[in-house]
Amino acid sequence: MTIILGIETSCDETGIAIYSSESGLVANVLYSQIALHNQYGGVVPELASRDHVRKIIPLLDKCFTSAKIKASDIDAIAYTCGPGLNGALLIGAGVANGLAFSLNKPVIPIHHLEGHLLSPFLAEEKPSTPFIALLVSGGHSQLIAVNSIGNYSIIGDTLDDAAGEAFDKTAKMLNLPYPGGKYIAEMAQYGTEIHKLPRPMVERHDLQMSFSGLKTATATLITKLGGVGNMDRQTKYNIAKSIEEAITDVLVKKAMLALKATGISQLVVSGGVSANTTLRNKLSAITGTKVYYPPLQFCTDNGAMIAIAGYMRYTAAQYDYSFSVKPRYPLTSLDAI
Numbered sequence: 551m552t553i554i555l556g557i558e559t560s561c562d563e564t565g566i567a568i569y570s571s572e573s574g575l576v577a578n579v580l581y582s583q584i585a586l587h588n589q590y591g592g593v594v595p596e597l598a599s600r601d602h603v604r605k606i607i608p609l610l611d612k613c614f615t616s617a618k619i620k621a622s623d624i625d626a627i628a629y630t631c632g633p634g635l636n637g638a639l640l641i642g643a644g645v646a647n648g649l650a651f652s653l654n655k656p657v658i659p660i661h662h663l664e665g666h667l668l669s670p671f672l673a674e675e676k677p678s679t680p681f682i683a684l685l686v687s688g689g690h691s692q693l694i695a696v697n698s699i700g701n702y703s704i705i706g707d708t709l710d711d712a713a714g715e716a717f718d719k720t721a722k723m724l725n726l727p728y729p730g731g732k733y734i735a736e737m738a739q740y741g742t743e744i745h746k747l748p749r750p751m752v753e754r755h756d757l758q759m760s761f762s763g764l765k766t767a768t769a770t771l772i773t774k775l776g777g778v779g780n781m782d783r784q785t786k787y788n789i790a791k792s793i794e795e796a797i798t799d800v801l802v803k804k805a806m807l808a809l810k811a812t813g814i815s816q817l818v819v820s821g822g823v824s825a826n827t828t829l830r831n832k833l834s835a836i837t838g839t840k841v842y843y844p845p846l847q848f849c850t851d852n853g854a855m856i857a858i859a860g861y862m863r864y865t866a867a868q869y870d871y872s873f874s875v876k877p878r879y880p881l882t883s884l885d886a887i
């Protein structure tokens with residue numbers, strides 16, 4: 551039996567989980583700093599690091615207690631080494647390396663995006679390679695050809711804002727809390743009218759995306775409809791629906807293009823925006839394609855995706871010991887398993 555501890559601290563979530571080859575995910579604990587950063591309208595890096603320091607050890611204890619295993623029972627410790635906030639990454643890296651040293655166990659640095667890419671392996675229905683991954687989070691909107699685990703080519707990217715960022719910035723215009731994606735999604739359910747918003751680059755036959763124009767168009771629309779302070783609830787619902795339709799249309803169109811261009815028939819969707827139900831409904835309507843998602847609770851940042859990525863790297867003996875963190879870390883620099 552192999553047991554892996556996973557530690558995620560790249561941004562504003564302290565996530566710790568334990569994955570075992572026999573029982574799958576045996577413990578998963580998460581502390582989200584959303585309430586802390588909400589008052590500033592975005593993540594404040596220094597506050598994030600300090601909160602990770604406060605929460606990580608109690609969470610680690612809670613994780614071991616809930617898994618009913620001792621620290622000495624684990625085989626290796628996986629942690630997010632990048633990309634992410636430097637100070638935040640260092641907290642997870644420090645705890646992972648300190649614990650590994652004291653237990654004399656190996657430590658496995660994990661690329662945060664590889665964690666998101668492999669998170670669908672936590673679900674009942676698992677993909678097999680090759681697959682196309684649509685990775686949509688607060689920081690990324692990428693289409694990745696996963697030829698084998700660890701062999702990643704980025705075939706599509708955003709030229710400016712990420713899809714999650716577009717949700718968050720337009721949500722802010724509607725005075726919604728940070729991060730606003732899930733609030734836009736909740737309000738969009740009640741929308742009855744779709745206003746015209748741009749779907750940038752959707753007519754182009756390449757895999758590039760762009761979402762920054764949506765902010766200006768949304769700001770103009772809000773002003774046209776009387777300003778955010780003067781509109782009724784239904785008008786806000788309609789704007790939320792219009793935003794969600796515009797973003798998801800672009801993502802679906804580009805995912806379809808990527809599948810067609812590569813001839814691959816499996817699609818994996820992960821990252822925070824993969825929790826979006828409208829996106830899921832539109833993707834499931836693509837004929838001839840099987841779509842895989844992480845379990846809903848593992849769409850946004852968590853320790854379980856780091857534990858499973860660590861497990862896959864550990865069993866393939868494909869990892870390098872390192873204490874350094876990499877706030878900038880190209881996905882394509884990984885070694886194939």
Ligand code: KG4
Pocket residue numbers: 686687688689690713714715717718729730731732735821822823824825826827849850851
């Ligand atoms: O993967 P994630 O937790 O963090 C990053 O690595 O960025 O993704 C967070 C992003 C945020 O932009 C958030 O607004 C978005 O995911 N998000 C959603 C939904 N839930 C989270 N966007 C649209 N619909 C949702 N239901």
Ligand code: ZN
Pocket residue numbers: 662666687821822850851
């Ligand atoms: Zn993430």
